[in-house]
Amino acid sequence: MYKRVPGTRDLLPDEVYLWQRLEQLSRNIFSIYNYKEIRTPLIEDISLFNRSLGESTEIVQKQMFLIKNKEDTYALRPEGTASIVRSYIENSLDKSTGFIKLYYLGPMFRLERPQKGRLRQFHHIGCEAIGSRSPEMDIEVIALADSLLKAYSIEGYKIKINSLGCDKDKQKLAALLRKGLEDKVDSLCPDCQARFKRNVLRVLDCKNEACRQVANSLDIRQSYLCGDCLTHFSRVRQGLDLLDIAYEVSPFLVRGLDYYTRTVFEIIHGDLGAQDAIGAGGRYDNLVNELGGPELGAMGFAFGVERLLLTAHPAPAKKQPAIVYLISLGEESKLISLKIMSDLRRAGIACDTDYENRSLKAAMRKANDNQAGYVLIIGEDEIKKGVVTLKDMGSGEQKEVSRDDLIKELQLKT
Numbered sequence: 001m002y003k004r005v006p007g008t009r010d011l012l013p014d015e016v017y018l019w020q021r022l023e024q025l026s027r028n029i030f031s032i033y034n035y036k037e038i039r040t041p042l043i044e045d046i047s048l049f050n051r052s053l054g055e056s057t058e059i060v061q062k063q064m065f066l067i068k069n070k071e072d073t074y075a076l077r078p079e080g081t082a083s084i085v086r087s088y089i090e091n092s093l094d095k096s097t098g099f100i101k102l103y104y105l106g107p108m109f110r111l112e113r114p115q116k117g118r119l120r121q122f123h124h125i126g127c128e129a130i131g132s133r134s135p136e137m138d139i140e141v142i143a144l145a146d147s148l149l150k151a152y153s154i155e156g157y158k159i160k161i162n163s164l165g166c167d168k169d170k171q172k173l174a175a176l177l178r179k180g181l182e183d184k185v186d187s188l189c190p191d192c193q194a195r196f197k198r199n200v201l202r203v204l205d206c207k208n209e210a211c212r213q214v215a216n217s218l219d220i221r222q223s224y225l226c227g228d229c230l231t232h233f234s235r236v237r238q239g240l241d242l243l244d245i246a247y248e249v250s251p252f253l254v255r256g257l258d259y260y261t262r263t264v265f266e267i268i269h270g271d272l273g274a275q276d277a278i279g280a281g282g283r284y285d286n287l288v289n290e291l292g293g294p295e296l297g298a299m300g301f302a303f304g305v306e307r308l309l310l311t312a313h314p315a316p317a318k319k320q321p322a323i324v325y326l327i328s329l330g331e332e333s334k335l336i337s338l339k340i341m342s343d344l345r346r347a348g349i350a351c352d353t354d355y356e357n358r359s360l361k362a363a364m365r366k367a368n369d370n371q372a373g374y375v376l377i378i379g380e381d382e383i384k385k386g387v388v389t390l391k392d393m394g395s396g397e398q399k400e401v402s403r404d405d406l407i408k409e410l411q412l413k414t
């Protein structure tokens with residue numbers, strides 16, 4: 001028997017319904033905030049991610065799915081931000097539209113060790129607002145994330161925010177960390193010892209307990225922020241307070257990707273265990289320029305859909321449109337059923353039939369399994385009279401309806 005690749009999942013119809021519901025709710029909220037959908041390819045040139053996410057990040061170092069041919073190396077996208085910025089520049093959206101608010105839904109790929117909430121193919125629902133450096137943009141993006149979680153009926157999450165400051169501030173932060181960690185390097189895990197040399201900020205992302213303890217013992221707060229970045233950060237907090245969005249300032253939140261500047265945030269949920277982030281994002285004011293575009297500020301976030309669904313309490317109600325189920329008794333009635341179904345579908349009425357030659361009783365059971373609202377029975381008698389027997393599955397009532405009146409009758413009911 002063939003098995004799916006570890007860290008991937010099959011979404012069977014019952015579960016797909018929950019996904020569709022989440023997607024529907026998301027599209028609705030995004031459009032209320034005036035974000036437009038963008039779809040970019042699943043594969044990109046590897047250099048795009050090396051450059052944007054940072055050579056020393058966990059994703060670039062260990063987690064990229066690569067596709068190599070003679071000349072090129074492509075990567076399955078591990079996230080959406082880099083691709084969207086690439087697309088923004090390549091399609092000259094800076095010239096045609098300028099400031100733009102985009103959202104996206106789709107699969108991402110990271111070669112990780114699979115565990116609860118950590119997959120190799122997972123899905124993002126996210127957004128990117130490109131072309132603004134205003135703190136009000138940060139406030140809107142965080143408020144949007146909060147609105148989405150409320151729309152999904154997810155409770156018990158916590159929003160953590162921090163500011164990394166501008167490039168200079170990030171360098172100051174790195175110097176502070178290097179100084180603070182200097183005499184503690186031996187207590188760090190081997191990966192962090194390498195990070196200490198290459199990109200010390202990444203030590204703060206490490207999940208290793210010993211490294212966490214060392215990081216938590218440092219006193220860094222926001223001392224590295226310049227005046228402008230401090231003002232920006234306090235404006236963001238002021239806005240979140242005004243909108244009654246609960247958050248916590250977390251000085252150790254640096255995010256695992258190099259493109260971030262100024263505001264970063266992460267949303268965690270207690271139900272998730274070790275992989276507790278349901279979503280995260282932040283500002284990336286240098287990325288558009290670094291990838292060859294103009295100097296434009298940008299801000300966004302992404303939720304992990306699988307993790308959202310692990311925390312959705314209560315799960316979205318399971319409700320599918322009730323279908324009409326046709327049961328034909330005898331060969332002649334099968335063709336008549338096909339014609340009736342074709343007419344019903346043209347009139348927008350969802351319907352289906354039994355294709356397995358079941359007995360009336362077994363076909364009725366199948367209608368029940370399909371959560372049919374109505375059953376139409378077509379046998380020899382009905383054919384002679386030019387009618388069908390219509391059974392209301394809710395009330396159990398049954399009556400004959402002329403075939404000419406059937407659509408009208410069902411339109412009144414469904």
Ligand code: HAM
Nearest residue numbers: 079081118119122277278279280281282300301302304
């Ligand atoms: P990220 O923190 O790498 O950020 O991913 C965002 C979310 O995706 C995480 O909080 C988590 O819920 C989910 N996630 C990440 N990896 C996995 C995995 N292996 N399995 C299941 N879920 C996962 C980004 O990707 C940024 N592009 C977000 C962003 C948008 N920043 C600015 N704009």
